[in-house]
Amino acid sequence: MMIVREHSEDLRRIVRRVNQSLAGFALLAVSLCSASSAFAQATGIEGTITDSKGGVIPKATVTAKNERTGKTVSVTADSQGHFSFASLPDGAYDIDAISTGFGVAHQVAVHAPASLMLALPIGQATTDITVDADQTHSVAAALAPMDALLSETSARTEITGTMIKNFMSPVADYGEAVEMAPGTFTTNGNGVGLGQSKTNFRGFPDGDYDIKFDGIPWSDTNSVSHHSWAFFPSQFLGGIDFDRSPGTASTIGYAPFGGSINLLSKPFSPIENVRGSVSYGSFNTKLYDGEYDSGNFGPGHKFNLNIDVHHLGSDGYQTYNFQTRNAGDIQVQYKLSDKTTITGFSAVIWLDANTPNFNATRCQMYGAGANYTCTGTNAPFAGSGINFYLTNNADPMLYLDYQYNYYHVPTDFEYVGVHKEMAHGFILDFKPYTYNYDNSEKYSNAVPITDNAALIGTTYAPLGVKITALCSAGGCGVDKYNSYRTYGETSQLSQVSKLGIFRAGMWYAWSNTNRHQYPSDPLTNWTDQALPNFKETFVQDSYQPFAEYEFHPTSKLLITPGVKFSYYTIGTKQYADNGGKIGGLGTNNPASFIANGGSYFATLPSVAGNYRITNNWSAYAQYATGTIAPPSSTFDFTQSSTGTPVATLPKQQKTTTYQTGTVLKLKRVTLDLSYFNIHFGSGYSSFTPLNTGEPVYYPTPPSITQGVEAESNISLTHGLSLYLNASYDDAKYTGSAITYCTSSAAGCTSTTPTITTPTPSGLWVASTPSDILTEGLTYQHSGWDAGIFNKTVGTQRLDDGGFHNEATISPFTLTNLFLNYTIRGTSHFNNTKLRLSFNNIFDEHNITGDSISTKAKANTITANGTSYADPFNANISQAPAAGADAITILPGRSVMFSATFGFGPKGR
CATH class of the missing domain: 2.170.130.10 (TonB-dependent receptor, plug domain)
Structure with missing residues (x-):
């Protein structure tokens, strides 16, 4: 029995130990399950915020929103752009990152934990509250x-x-x-x-x-x-x-x-930094620039400030065409709250230059050529100065004395912007602004002149140039002034809902302008004549209310219909002149004036759509209308003392544009391709009938331009990429145009049109190249930024008044090369940079513009017994160029070296 009891006791001890062990295992299992459950329910998301080129953006705000519960949490990235959410329930999260001066970067973390790389796009110019989220990870x-x-x-x-x-x-x-x-x-x-x-x-x-x-x-x-x-x-x-x-x-x-x-x-920097630049290059060009970024400062770090000031001086490529510019801008931002931001901007420029009011002629540039001849008044061009022959000049080259041409142009531009997010998805953007342009210019006419009447008609032997004008007789110089001050505002109220975004707003601007040009004598301290070439003041009002709805019927499709109304009014006060614009108003009293005015209105509908085919591929289509109001010269015609206001104003010129295209972003290739078809509404010309002083406006030929554009960047390897774009255009006049006879010698006795020209269909629209190509090779890696860009502009046709396709500008090519090295990191000298720039590296001198001179036309049309040159006949023959056409050329090769020294507190 004793043995049995002992064994029974041992058995009970074993059972108790087994039960204790099972309980321990059960407790361990429960603990492990609990831990496993806890591990499954709590995890982290971390990542880095960069700009579009891979540079880190510190202090960005990052928000994670749980797609199931809607709960959001936010963190701030550190000075290296790194952020981390230490513990989040498992699930899908919408991750948004934003920093001042950048747009929003968005990614979805489907399975936490996750490690992300978010690249912030540059800020948008418009007030759109949606920003393209680049989730493509495209290098x-x-x-x-x-x-x-x-x-x-x-x-x-x-x-x-x-x-x-x-x-x-x-x-x-x-x-x-x-x-x-x-x-x-x-x-x-x-x-x-x-x-x-x-x-x-x-x-x-x-x-x-x-x-x-x-x-x-x-x-x-x-x-x-x-x-x-x-x-x-x-x-x-x-x-x-x-x-x-x-x-x-x-x-x-x-x-x-x-x-x-x-x-x-420029975007505001979250980091304090000071930068100074010194640049020197061709044409004795010097640039000194200083910039200060405050970073976020003040109570709550709600303020941010950027200041830039610079001085530019250069002799210019053209002889005696110097320029001096002193300029500066300041930007301030204050975050009143998480939902309200106030931004201010002010820029001031003080420009002095010697740019003349004319270009060199073909004869002045090249001398006599194979298909044109040059007279003695077209001396070889030796600079941008004027042909002065002054008896007190010992140096014969002082005939190009540059002191007789100069600009003095101070400008300023200011605005205050308010951005406020309100309840129920409403967002208000309001921006009042003002800017001023004040151009005081003195220049001399582009003719050989002298201060000695005895020299008129003689030839200046060293240059073989005939002296044609006496400066003291007046008219050899021009005292020009153009000044205006504009006040305005842009406002937009947006409302975001599940269906899309509604936008409504208005742009308003009011301008006051003072302009004149007086014949003046530069040899007598710019003494003005009594009557000007023209003198006027005028006030303008521009209103553009608009409304549009960005409808999102599906997550991939958006359609934006809308309408804008364009109102424009102008009221002028034009003073008596010497016949340059309106005439002497019957008395030639410089104090007398005539008032004119007009109002214009246009309705501009549009509709556009975008379909996101895949995450990295989209397609779009657009129908849009545009407009231009007629210029103030509408009222420039000979008027009597009582005035003859325009009874029927020309309409606003309009375009209708149809476009479609696609954008694709692969890892190593981007491509955007577009087709466009643009209907140009007619411009306007005018004539003054014999029986009235009021001008009659008539349409010039409309046209259609259509073509394709393509743009691509191809990542080759390790920061090396190939950039390409190309456009091919077909721009032709369509319809017919009407001209009116204006002389009794032509049998014109009324306002009835007497000549209808054939359609100019098939003739090329002036100054529209047949094709434009760009190739670029860039290298961006480890502080190095190098690039070479080559631009080729195809053949352009030119018009001379009513004569279409009279001449051409041959294709020309421009090639630029850039080498840069930037110190990057967290040292005091972060962002210190060395730059070397070559513009027109192959020193091309192709003609880029031509004010073609009048040429005789072979073909004519007859009306009322009188023959006229036919301006719209595609088969007219061309006489040799007269050589008096003013041309512009590519400026020669220029090289600039620049050193930028940066300094910022270490570790920020």
């Missing part, structure tokens, strides 16, 4: 100097800050910043950034498109033109959104006719 897109957007609804090119900073001269202006874009070319005869550059795209010259700065339209007031050297040099720019279309209804401006060049201010 080619990250390296592209210019690129398209997957979300675009028209042909657009985003010109990056990297392109501006690394792949163009430090003295470039905004015109030269867009010259490598598809279908685009820019010309400037005095050297990069050293004169008024003019940009053309798709056959639209300056004056046929908008230029905006941070969404604000600006323009000259007597016509829709722009002064590239007096506003917004490259030091003020952070990027460019180039839309080659009239845009949607919310695209505002003086001329949403051909497109919009949307200039963007």
